[in-house]
Structure formats: C-alpha cells, structure tokens
Amino acid sequence: MPPAKKQKNLRQSGVSTQGSHSDSDSSDSAFESVRPRKNNKRKSTETASGESHHSSKRVELEKLAPYDYVCIPRPLFDVEGENWLTWSTNPSAHVDEEDVYEKLYEPKWEQEKNDGVYMSPPEKHPGRKWVMMWSAWLKRNFLIRKAEYCDPHNFHMHIYTDWTSWGIIEIAENMMIEFNKAYQSKEPTRLEEMWAIMSAVGLWLNEADCVSQLVEGEGEDVIMFVGLLGCALLTTLAAVEKAGELKPDSRFMDLALVIAYYLEVSYDLPAYGVEGDCVAWRKHAVSYFEKGNLDPAKGLSTTKLRIEKLKKVNNYNEEPDAPNSVDNLPGEYDDNLVLKLLREEDNGKENEHPEAMDKTVGSSNPKSSKGKNTKKEDDVWSWAKVFKAYKKKRDPIMGGEQYDITKLTRAERARWAFDHKDPLADIPTKDLKNNLVDFE
DSSP: OOSOSOOGGGOOOOSOGGGOOOOOOOOSSTTSOOOOOOOSTTOOHHHHHHHHHHGGGHHHHHTOOTTOEEEOOOOHHHHHHHHHHHHHHOGGGOOOGGGIIIIIIHHHHHHHHHTTOTTSOGGGSTTOOOEEEHHHHHHHHHHHHHHHHTOGGGGTBOOOTTHHHHHHHHHHHHHHHHHHHHHHOOSTTHHHHHHHHHHHHHHHHHSTTHHHHHHTSOHHHHHHHHHHHHHHHHHHHHHHHHTTOOSTTOSSTTHHHHHHHHHHHHTTGGGGTOOGGGGTHHHHHHHHHHHTTOOGGGSOTTHHHHHHHHTTOOSSOSSTTOOOOOTTSOOTTTTOHHHHHHHHHHHHHHHSOGGGHHHHHOOOOGGGOSSOOOHHHHOTTOHHHHHHHHHHHTTTOSSOSTTOGGGSOHHHHHHHBTTSSOTTTTSOHHHHHTTOOOOO
16 A cells, blocks of 8 residues: 555645736736736746637637636646545556646646637536636635745745744735635625635645645644634635535535635644644534535545445544543643634534524525525524634734745845845835746
C-alpha cells in the first residue's frame, strides 16, 4: 500500500493555472475581482498560454452574469485522489505520484482545452460535474494569487516561520467577512453570493498547500477559524434547503461538489490536532449531503470514502467507532466563546428528536424564503452570534492585508530579502496596490 492518503504537508496544486485568468476589471470589493494581469517579468508561461487560448472567448465571457455557471478544469488534487484509490481497486492502473501530472492529468487537460470545454456553458456538456459559478471562479483565482503574495519564498526572503500560515488565515478571514456581508444582505441574489463565496473557498483550500499552511498556524487561531468556516458552510446549506434547492437537480449545479470540497478539507483534521468542537460540523455536512439525496459520484473521487469515514469517527479520534472521549484533551480553550457557541449548536442538534429535523436544518418549502435574511428563517446555526464572537476574539483586526508582501513598504521588503533589495522594485506602486503581480 502507498503511504496514508493526503498528508497535509504534501498537498499538491489543485487546478492547472493554464486557465486562471481575468475577464473582469470591476468589483465592489477587493475580494470579488480578478483584474487584468500586466505583461511583466513575473507573468507565468502557463497563465499566458491560458489567456491566449481563451482570448477568443473574452467577449463571450464578459457577457456572463456573476452567477452563471461555466465549465472548469478537473482539479489536479482530484486526479491524485483517484490515483491513490486505484492502489487498492486496480493496482495495475496506479502510477507513481511524480508521474500523475504528466500521465494522468495533462493529456485530459490538453484534450478538453482543445475541445473548448473550459469556460463554456454547462448546457454544451450535459452531465459534466466540473462546473462553477463565474464569480466563484474569479474569486478562486484571486485567492490563489493572494496566497502567493503571503509566501516569502516567492520573493526570495525570510520573515517569520509562520508568516504564510498567518497570511492564509488572514485571506480566509477576508472571505468570511465577505460571507457575512452576503448573509446580512437583503438583495434577491443573497443566497447566490453566499454560495459563490463558499464554492470558491472550498476549492481554493483543497489546492496547493493551503490546508497544510493553515493547520501549521497558531493553535487557537486555526481551531477558531475551522469552526467559523464550518458554521458558514452549514448556514449556507440551511439556506439552500430552505429555498427548496437541497436536491439532485438543484439550481446550484455544483451542490454535491462544494460539500465534497469541505469533506475533503476536513476529513482528517483531528489527526493534525484540529479537533473537538471546531470540527463537529463535518457530520452535519454529511447529513445535508444525504438528506439531499446527492450522489457521491457528483462530488470528488474520494467523496464516498470520506462520507463513510465521517459517519463512523468522532471529533477527536480518527479510528472508526472509537469512544468520543476528551479526558486527555487540554482545557486551554474552555473559555473560548466561539467554541462554546459551536458546542451548543452541535449539542442542540444532536439532542433533538429525528421528527424535529426539518426544524433543525430548515424547511424545504421554497415559498418560505425568498433569500432574505431573518433570524427566525435561517440562522439555525447561529452564524450571527458565532461571527460576532469570532470577530471580537480577533480584536483589534480580523482579516486585512498585513501579511501580503506586495503591500509592505519597499524598505520593509528590502529588509527581509536575502540580498537586501526590494524584489518588487521594478513593479509600479499602482500595480502592487491593484494585485497585479504574477510569478514566472
């Protein structure tokens, strides 16, 4: 057998950057746009070829509404997951990890790219599960770029050991701020915006080293954020259900896929010390998946396996059917209000009778909600309280761009650079401000 699947420090890039490009130059928020990339020394050849390939589609893409769906590439991490599974199901088809991209991913990528699949309407490719809202795809691209800006290695410098981890949490917090804004909105597209955010974050966290970098951060920060993220997911799924869209033919075409992203992110977090109340949401996500009669085959290659595991394990132990004991856990987070609120919600849902399930996770009556926000309607997971407690705990600042190296002063970058020169000296200040730095 190969080593245990998906060690957090070995995650590889999720989706080829060949299709990562910008087709929008307007935004209401810094975390809603992917602006046109300048042709500078840091422009990647893969991105350049991707943009060239899609240039003929630009006019068509510019006409897309934010919540229209487009076909996206299959993520590399899913190909890797399927290859890992073949070790036990079809050993002769298994390839070495270092050969996955060249032998399994690239041929299919090239074929579908030449066939014009990517960024095309799903109606042209019936049955294709690799789809995403246009605005979610743009957010995902932007998140990948912002994560690059928080990695000192990309700038040939060393700052602090946990700098990248702090940056990943900061970026993710910005998305939770965006999510809260959408949640509080009274716009008719409120639910679509919530969905786009959760879709983008779910895919992004599975790509590159995002999760490994996240869990390497400071203990309480990581635990609180994972709990907040799970609460946002459950809040979104409750709203989807209330709108009558928790079903196989949902208007949210990537419903099974997005839930699968979060099951993949979280299935083994307790093995890395991220355990307890902050991961209690996993089993509730599985419950939503099953209540919606969703097909695991519409998720990731490993989704069926993840669901089977999460139905057996608890919040503290990776072994199936192990006792849910916390006798030996440190009590250092006992006074954390965020975790207390999450525990109360989890216990409340666990203690309710089966016949009260509809009340617990929301009604499936589409007439009961038009996407507008009221506590009585869909805050069944106490998002408002949890977010408020989290924000207070992160005082004086939640999110921001403190760990974005492109936002440091030129003197600060020079101070940390190995050669004591600003690595971005050739980049205009305006481009730094507008997130236009690319990498070779």
